[in-house]
Amino acid sequence: MRGLPVRGEAAIAYSQALKFADKVKDEERIAGVRVQLAYAQYMSGKLEEAFTTAESVAKGDVKNR
Numbered sequence: 001m002r003g004l005p006v007r008g009e010a011a012i013a014y015s016q017a018l019k020f021a022d023k024v025k026d027e028e029r030i031a032g033v034r035v036q037l038a039y040a041q042y043m044s045g046k047l048e049e050a051f052t053t054a055e056s057v058a059k060g061d062v063k064n065r
Contacts, residue, residue, distance in 0.1 A: 011040035031057055 014037035021030045034057045041050035 008040075008044045011037060011044050011046065014040055 014033055017033055018030070018037065021033070024030055034053055038050045038053040038057065041047075041053060
């Protein structure tokens with residue numbers, strides 16, 4: 001059994017999960033994944049990407065996945 005992903009792997013995993021967001025109709029769930037993506041980006045040192053992701057979530061931009 002594999003342990004928890006390291007921070008960089010988590011950001012990749014959340015990004016890949018968002019590729020399937022077109023099939024999900026629950027915008028709140030998608031926003032939750034995007035918040036987790038922003039956190040993973042922040043924790044892995046990708047501050048500019050984290051800010052951009054978090055800002056689009058805060059603005060309610062659901063289409064920017």
